Amino acid sequence: MRLTQLFMPTLREIPAEAEIxxxxxxxxxxxxxxxxxxxxxxxxxxxxxxxxxxxxxxxxxxxxxxxxxxxxxxxxxxxxxxxxxxxxxxxxxxxxxxxxxxxxxxxxxxxxxxxxxxxxxxxxxxxxxxxxxxxxxxxxxxxxxxxxxxxxxxxxxxxxxxxxxxxxxxxxxxxxxxxxxxxxxxxxxxxxxxxxxxxxxxxxxxxxxxxxxxxxxxxIALCEKCDYAANVERAQSKPDVKERQPEKPLQMVATPGVRTIEELIRFFGTTPDNFAKTLIYTVKGEVIAVMVRGDREVNEVKLINILQCTENDLNMAQEDLVRNVTGAEVGFAGPIGLKADRIIVDEEVTYMSNFIIGANRTGYHYVNANYGRDFKGDLVADVRKVSQGDVCVKCGGRLSxxxxxxxxxxxxxxxxxxxxxxxxxxxxxxxxxxxxxxxxxxxxxxxxxxxxEQNSDENGIIWPMAVAPYHVIVVPVNSADPVQASAAEDIYNTLCQNGVEVLLDDRDERAGVKFKDADLIGIPIRVTVGKKAKDGLVEVKMRKTGESVDVAIGEVLGYIKGQVQREM
The missing domain is CATH 3.30.930.10 (Bira Bifunctional Protein; Domain 2)
Known part of the structure; x- marks a missing residue:
């Protein structure tokens, strides 16, 4: 195909709408x-x-x-x-x-x-x-x-x-x-x-x-030791089990204006794994509370599967509903005295000791809460999203x-x-x-x-040979030079006749423009017909590696067919 005939509207500027x-x-x-x-x-x-x-x-x-x-x-x-x-x-x-x-x-x-x-x-x-x-x-x-x-x-x-x-x-x-x-x-x-x-x-x-x-x-969660690999939507990790501490008395503490985990960390001077947060959802008319450790996220896909509902059925509760089931403003929800239809507790919470939870009272939290003694869930399950560094369920290695x-x-x-x-x-x-x-x-x-995404550089696409739109592009540096133009035509025709998918850049453009377009569209092999054509030589350059060699015009067909076959 000749570029003068090809519909190939390339752009020099990056389109504003394109993010990747x-x-x-x-x-x-x-x-x-x-x-x-x-x-x-x-x-x-x-x-x-x-x-x-x-x-x-x-x-x-x-x-x-x-x-x-x-x-x-x-x-x-x-x-x-x-x-x-x-x-x-x-x-x-x-x-x-x-x-x-x-x-x-x-x-x-x-x-x-x-x-x-x-x-x-x-x-x-x-x-x-x-x-x-x-x-x-x-x-x-x-x-x-x-x-x-x-x-x-x-x-x-x-x-x-x-x-x-x-x-x-x-x-x-x-x-x-x-x-x-x-x-x-x-x-x-x-x-x-x-x-x-x-x-x-x-x-x-x-x-x-x-x-x-x-x-x-x-x-994707990948184990650094074994072959475990899973979409984070499904991925599991071993719960983080810390040494059990002696249980301390449950105590309500005033926390005025302190709602988020970040604010609580500063207020109590501790770390997020010492908190358990309670999130309120609605599912088909039911109010569902879900508890996870303070530094964890709820895996809503796991939750959907547990509840046997659809993505459209599961919704975060609106503020007025949260106030109704907790008796408090948003940010103070906890499992004790909660008016939810069901409470689902992530298994990791059951291994925690003396942790901090919302008190269902505006401006207050409980400290020293313990699962089993102070509250229980209707269901204990894996509802957390895995994180970097979690322990692999298969081999005990670390997940990335x-x-x-x-x-x-x-x-x-x-x-x-x-x-x-x-x-x-x-x-x-x-x-x-x-x-x-x-x-x-x-x-x-x-x-x-x-x-x-995997095969490109600052100059454009680098197509693997098997999927490239054409395998070769022939570029005469100066189309007005009869020697270069004739050599380019001969090479183009020879490749076409021998089943090689080839473009001929026969446009009346500067060599730099032709080279930029060849790199942009990602053709794997570029044959440059320049001044050496008078000596019977052309340059063959591989887009992927940038390597180039001078090849005799009579040997171009064999050389290129070998390159194409090797890369396929």
Whole structure:
């Protein structure tokens, strides 16, 4: 492709709306343009990258025995009502009515549709099966951000396995896990597979594939000693158990105007791990109090799972409700005398001694509180968010917390959807059973952004060869020089004829502009045709390493094919 023909509107200035590297470079390099918040147009270079990622995904899915189909983007409400997700998705789902006033949505995911299709299979002989599609999904994100990292329209590969039992699901799950590893390896990503919460998808077990990145919206707990890795939403740590101190008498202390943990630390001259704070939530009309140590945060995902509710059901209590259940202003809540429907206590609080709590009286706190003697919870559970330096539940090592971008998520769904939608089969004895399902998703757009986050520098993108829009760019330094122009044309034509994906920068621009654009759009190999062309030599430079060598014009094809094959 000649750059004079390519639609490649590069930008010199950094767009004000772009907060992260991948968003900035995808706009600057002419890969995409914004149409609306969280909705993007993919331009030729960007679309070529997307198709290459899709092809890698397709090859590995096919290799794992999955079969490709294409489902409708429009889903009738009846299917999601059968599974219960018509309400679970809440405002995140695009809903509409057709001309007959029937409810539909734009597919946020397709578990129900695939399950509906698989009802056609009725015998154990028809199983197992793994089907997949690569298709646009729609979610009405409350706050689209970071370009395609969190958008309202995105391309997803979603696959679904159907087995006769849990042992079969385990085998399908492992197949998909291995396929995902090969996909991310081929895309040149540094990633980790981590334990995850299943969220609205439901099911028994799930793993996320996280690309390590400072801008990642997810936090990952990693053990420094063993292979334990989990999304912080699910991560567990051993409770911090200090030596038990002799119990002192409970005492109410006046703390006028002292509400926050920081203020209490200064007032009492102690540390935050000597406090237990009480937070008030509402869930489906119930008032739920949750206690954690003063230096901890409540893990609301764990709390949602314990309460068996949805994210939309769980809300922090308003100030007037807090005053009603505590009898005090906000900042003085505690478990003694609290008018809550349930009190959930983090397990770590039960190991504390002589700690400080709110007294449910404005301007007062209790000191020397002890669990069991002074108060009890309706439930003791792990509801805390893990922190840097916590103790690993697997080996006793220390946990570190890093940021990551989720690019894939695989679930052991079990029978949640097959039961709800009636996907059943007959075994060899004619007995009816429910199919056991798995679900496996990959964000194609997110992979593209994640690659850029991990493969870029101050000059632009550094595409891995396997996903680069083109492998080579030929740049004549002076297009007006007939020797350079002729050599560049010859090299370009030779590479094209031999199946090398190549660009020719035939624009009437200064050499510096051409070099900057070549670096910006991230083409892995640059062939510079300059003054040495008259001596039969050109410079071949690798974008990734910056290394360059002079190569005889007649040997350029062989040299470049070798480089491309080595990098693939």
């Amino acid at each position: 590297t991948s968003h900035r470079l995808m706009l600057r390099a002419g890969l995409m343009r914004k149409l609306a918040a969280g909705v993007y147009i993919y331009l030729p270079l960007g679309y070529r990258v997307l198709k290459k990622i899709e092809n890698i995904v397709r090859e590995e899915m096919d290799r794992a025995g999955a079969q490709e189909v294409l489902m409708p983007a429009i889903i009738p409400s009846e299917l999601l009502r059968q599974s219960g997700r018509w309400d679970v998705f809440g405002p995140d789902m695009f809903r509409f009515k057709d001309r007959h006033e029937r409810d539909f949505c734009l597919g946020p995911t397709h578990e129900e549709v695939f399950t509906y299709l698989m009802k056609e299979l009725t015998s154990y002989r028809d199983l197992p099966k793994i089907l997949y599609q690569i298709q646009t999904k729609y979610r009405d994100e409350k706050r689209p951000r970071f370009g395609v990292i969190r958008s309202r329209e995105f391309i997803m590969k979603d696959a679904y396995s159907f087995d006769v039992d849990w042992e079969g699901l385990d085998a399908s799950f492992n197949k998909m896990h291995d396929a995902y590893c090969r996909i991310f390896d081929r895309c040149g990503l540094k990633y980790r597979a981590v334990q995850a919460d299943s969220g609205a998808m439901g099911g028994k077990e799930s793993s996320e594939f996280m690309v390590m990145s400072e801008i990642g919206e997810d936090e 917390v890093s940021s990551g971008i989720e690019v894939g998520h695989i679930f052991k769904l079990g029978t949640k959807y097959s039961e709800a939608l009636g996907a059943k089969y007959l075994d060899e004895n004619g007995q009816e059973h429910v199919m056991v399902m798995g679900s496996y998703g990959i964000g194609i757009n997110r992979i593209m952004a994640a690659i850029i």
